Amino acid sequence: MELKNLTIKDIRGGLMKKEFSAWELTAAHLDKIEKENDEIFAFLHIARDLAISQAKAVDEKIKNGEQIGILEGIPMAVKDNIMVQDLLCTSGSKILQNYIAPYDATVIEKIKGQGAVILGKTNMDEFAMGSSTETSAFGPTRNPRDLRRVPGGSSGGSAAAVAADQCAAALGSDTGGSIRQPACFCGAVGLKPTYGAVSRYGCAAYASSLDQIGPLAKTVADAQTVFDAIRGRDGRDSTSVEMPAGEAAKEKYRLGVPKEYFVAGMDPRVESAIKEKISFLEKQGHKIEEVSLPHSEFALACYYIIATSEASANLARYDGMRYGAAKGGDTVTDAYFAARGQGFGAEVRRRIMLGTYVLSAGYYDAYYVRAQKVRSLIKRDFDRALAQVDAIIAPVSPTLPFAIGEKTDDPVQMYLADIFTISVNLAGVPSLAMPCGAADGLPVGLQIIGRHFDESTLFNVGKIIES
Amino acid sequence: MLSKEETQHIAKLARLGLSESEIEKYQKDLSAILDYVDKLKEADVGGIDALARSTAAKNVLREDEAIPRPEQKTRRLREAFSEQKDGCLKVKAIL
Numbered sequence: 001m002e003l004k005n006l007t008i009k010d011i012r013g014g015l016m017k018k019e020f021s022a023w024e025l026t027a028a029h030l031d032k033i034e035k036e037n038d039e040i041f042a043f044l045h046i047a048r049d050l051a052i053s054q055a056k057a058v059d060e061k062i063k064n065g066e067q068i069g070i071l072e073g074i075p076m077a078v079k080d081n082i083m084v085q086d087l088l089c090t091s092g093s094k095i096l097q098n099y100i101a102p103y104d105a106t107v108i109e110k111i112k113g114q115g116a117v118i119l120g121k122t123n124m125d126e127f128a129m130g131s132s133t134e135t136s137a138f139g140p141t142r143n144p145r146d147l148r149r150v151p152g153g154s155s156g157g158s159a160a161a162v163a164a165d166q167c168a169a170a171l172g173s174d175t176g177g178s179i180r181q182p183a184c185f186c187g188a189v190g191l192k193p194t195y196g197a198v199s200r201y202g203c204a205a206y207a208s209s210l211d212q213i214g215p216l217a218k219t220v221a222d223a224q225t226v227f228d229a230i231r232g233r234d235g236r237d238s239t240s241v242e243m244p245a246g247e248a249a250k251e252k253y254r255l256g257v258p259k260e261y262f263v264a265g266m267d268p269r270v271e272s273a274i275k276e277k278i279s280f281l282e283k284q285g286h287k288i289e290e291v292s293l294p295h296s297e298f299a300l301a302c303y304y305i306i307a308t309s310e311a312s313a314n315l316a317r318y319d320g321m322r323y324g325a326a327k328g329g330d331t332v333t334d335a336y337f338a339a340r341g342q343g344f345g346a347e348v349r350r351r352i353m354l355g356t357y358v359l360s361a362g363y364y365d366a367y368y369v370r371a372q373k374v375r376s377l378i379k380r381d382f383d384r385a386l387a388q389v390d391a392i393i394a395p396v397s398p399t400l401p402f403a404i405g406e407k408t409d410d411p412v413q414m415y416l417a418d419i420f421t422i423s424v425n426l427a428g429v430p431s432l433a434m435p436c437g438a439a440d441g442l443p444v445g446l447q448i449i450g451r452h453f454d455e456s457t458l459f460n461v462g463k464i465i466e467s
Numbered sequence: 468m469l470s471k472e473e474t475q476h477i478a479k480l481a482r483l484g485l486s487e488s489e490i491e492k493y494q495k496d497l498s499a500i501l502d503y504v505d506k507l508k509e510a511d512v513g514g515i516d517a518l519a520r521s522t523a524a525k526n527v528l529r530e531d532e533a534i535p536r537p538e539q540k541t542r543r544l545r546e547a548f549s550e551q552k553d554g555c556l557k558v559k560a561i562l
Contacts, residue, residue: 085543295510340481
């Protein structure tokens with residue numbers, strides 16, 4: 001069966017018209033994953049038994065004419081930091097290599113409730129710390145568009161699985177660009193929802209004031225469908241809220257282009273692909289205005305203080321006792337040193353140490369408090385710009401997908417890969433990344449950034465660009 | 468530039484057992500990152516409040532109460548323990 005560019009919408013039609021069964025569809029995806037996984041390595045664990053049993057239940061429901069959910073029979077992949085009960089959940093780390101999720105994350109309860117079929121768990125940078133999926137303890141994922149290149153990260157496995165038609169849609173998480181940048185590198189659509197729109201219960205925490213779970217899909221409409229299935233208030237994540245109704249669709253939009261995002265250092269091929277899309281929108285009658293986000297230059301430094309501070313606290317729970325294997329030691333302290341020193345990879349240790357340093361006595365005000373003040377300024381920039389326009393159009397990544405191994409020895413260079421995505425997390429606003437052409441056969445992506453809880457405008461503008 | 472002793476002290480605070488060569492590597496890496504984040508000193512933050520969260524969430528409170536869970540659920544949680552005794556997590560000597 002042909003899986004190329006098969007969307008949620010196509011699958012729904014096919015299942016209803018009985019062109020194929022959910023079982024056939026699921027088996028075809030599982031076969032494709034098993035055939036390609038040695039090469040692409042999008043999946044850490046393939047959940048054949050679970051997927052087949054879920055697909056059979058879907059076929060039964062359709063046969064009996066029961067009411068079906070918005071994701072009924074849709075083959076989906078899940079990033080390995082999100083818990084699916086009874087499946088391994090490693091977060092890409094050796095410290096959790098044998099950890100079996102004891103319960104479902106809220107987003108998993110929700111997609112299961114809507115009939116989704118879960119094919120397996122996707123590769124990721126260890127604890128979502130990375131921009132290339134190369135920090136996974138289990139080996140890198142390769143970009144299906146060019147196997148010598150990275151798929152982006154940290155949700156690189158989910159993006160590669162979508163781009164390789166190994167699933168119809170996937171879940172990822174985005175702390176500083178971890179859904180959008182891999183979506184961009186692989187030529188997929190990815191949404192970083194507004195902070196609070198989606199419950200994180202059951203997702204391994206990295207930086208709690210920034211983390212959001214969101215969808216990766218083949219089309220804007222599909223990303224919207226998955227988002228509709230997973231959003232909403234959950235009593236188990238006190239930061240989650242019920243979404244207010246979004247803005248109604250407009251005929252013509254006012255769209256802002258931030259002047260600080262088109263600067264030296266950006267690949268000219270990326271710049272011209274995005275500018276071409278912007279002039280297309282202008283020709284369609286939408287109003288394009290220059291906006292300013294004057295504190296953009298501080299965003300990366302601000303992010304690396306806030307994110308690592310929160311990470312150093314969040315990852316304190318990995319003690320080698322409550323989860324994962326102990327590594328010896330006579331006292332409890334020795335046991336911590338052994339389990340954490342051996343269990344965490346180089347990048348995770350680097351970020352824990354940075355966070356520990358900036359929170360330590362004598363440095364807290366100079367780093368952490370100052371970064372939080374700069375965060376206020378960055379958020380204010382977005383509030384002001386988004387008072388002037390309906391949404392902002394910006395690049396996702398300053399470069400095309402880079403080669404495997406190209407940036408692994410230079411942490412600051414790797415961090416710069418996220419220069420256009422991290423401000424969005426600091427400000428808590430939503431952003432939709434989507435393809436906007438190609439350069440030298442590689443995908444280029446843009447992002448549409450909107451007001452808090454105004455995902456509907458992002459989807460509407462995204463559909464205009466997609467058409 | 469961070470000193471070797473400072474780097475060792477941070478590793479100790481973070482409970483990370485590192486080798487000599489790893490300490491040297493992190494001394495170099497962390498110094499490079501700290502040089503980069505020094506950029507924040509250029510930002511004018513006079514009169515600006517520190518922002519801990521991006522959306523206007525208030526403190527969310529609930530009763531602190533024990534909710535009994537079925538044995539099946541608690542068993543799954545205990546199965547992740549590296550060592551257990553009588554249904555409790557067993558740890559090394561603390562003192």
